[in-house]
Amino acid sequence: MKEDGSVDYEQLKELAEWHVQEGSDAIIACGTTGEASTLVDEEHLAVIDTVVKQVNGRIPVIAGTGSNDTKHGIFLSVEAEKLGVDGLLIVTPYYNKATKKSLVAHYEAICSQVNLPVILYSVPSRTALNLTVEMVTELKKIPNVKGIKEASGDISQIVAMARLVDEDFALYSGNDDQVLPMLSVGGSGVISTIGNIAPKQTSQMIHHYFAGELEAAKEIQLAQIPLIQVIFSEVNPVPVKKAVGLLKGIETNYRLPLGQPEDETVANLQKEMTAYGLL
The missing domain is CATH 3.20.20.70 (Aldolase class I)
Incomplete structure (x- = not known):
């Protein structure tokens, strides 16, 4: 928007x-x-x-x-x-x-x-x-x-x-x-929701699984959990939309009844996106 x-x-x-x-x-x-x-x-x-x-x-x-x-x-x-x-x-x-x-x-x-x-x-x-x-x-x-x-x-x-x-x-x-x-x-x-900001990794997880590379798939699934938790810490899609904005340098605007996420949520997004290698 x-x-x-x-x-x-x-x-x-x-x-x-x-x-x-x-x-x-x-x-x-x-x-x-x-x-x-x-x-x-x-x-x-x-x-x-x-x-x-x-x-x-x-x-x-x-x-x-x-x-x-x-x-x-x-x-x-x-x-x-x-x-x-x-x-x-x-x-x-x-x-x-x-x-x-x-x-x-x-x-x-x-x-x-x-x-x-x-x-x-x-x-x-x-x-x-x-x-x-x-x-x-x-x-x-x-x-x-x-x-x-x-x-x-x-x-x-x-x-x-x-x-x-x-x-x-x-x-x-x-x-x-x-x-x-x-x-x-x-x-x-x-x-996927997290696929909006980590499409490559999410797709790789699926393809690893079907290729029989179960450990590689499990590694991606478990690594995503902290970021998934932040993405769903407020009502969906508020945090993930902000995450897309952070990732792509896009100004994030919402239509009511949705609004901007809390400052703590944004800080947590920046922290977990950095830890996951997205920022």
Whole structure:
């Protein structure tokens, strides 16, 4: 965001290009680690369009198009498909939650209007709606539902969810501090917050794991923990956005209700980013 609150599309292009060069395996445009919830539809779609055009097919671009209004979710998903994204990340409805029956109907309604692969997103700490194994068992019957970003933090649920993994359904970690545990039971990777400032290392961790280089993967996972703790010391995405600003020399502005992090948080970010070799 610029100081006047408008979206800084030029900086967005530079960040997208940096991620390509650093080895990110994909980019989520308008995910929930950001301020998509404060964007009007025209801005939301313009951000997606900007990232798609900058990346230009070099890595997949996945658009966040979830909503607590099914009709709105359909609109964003259909428009994102027109812009050329490779997939959709669709968070569960929030605030006006849903029963199992209506939740399935919600996802069916959105998925029926697009031809893109869809990743479900369960983050009950933010939405107050947990995608249980029973719910996901039903949802994965929808033909273009191809995976889930699981951010419940409940290891028992994650292990149970891993039993649903097959060649048509992938399990992604939604928590940076649980990546290797999830990979160990059949996960495919992470949709990451720390990846916004350490994309190369985070991607390397995943690739090390699948190459059988378990010690190298574990070393990266454990080394990231202190920085992850600072990134989540205030409400996401306030600290990680400040961290991006520190890393790239970008002025950091927020849209209310988000605001600047506490001075202590900034100091801790500088300390841990330096210790991790980012600054």
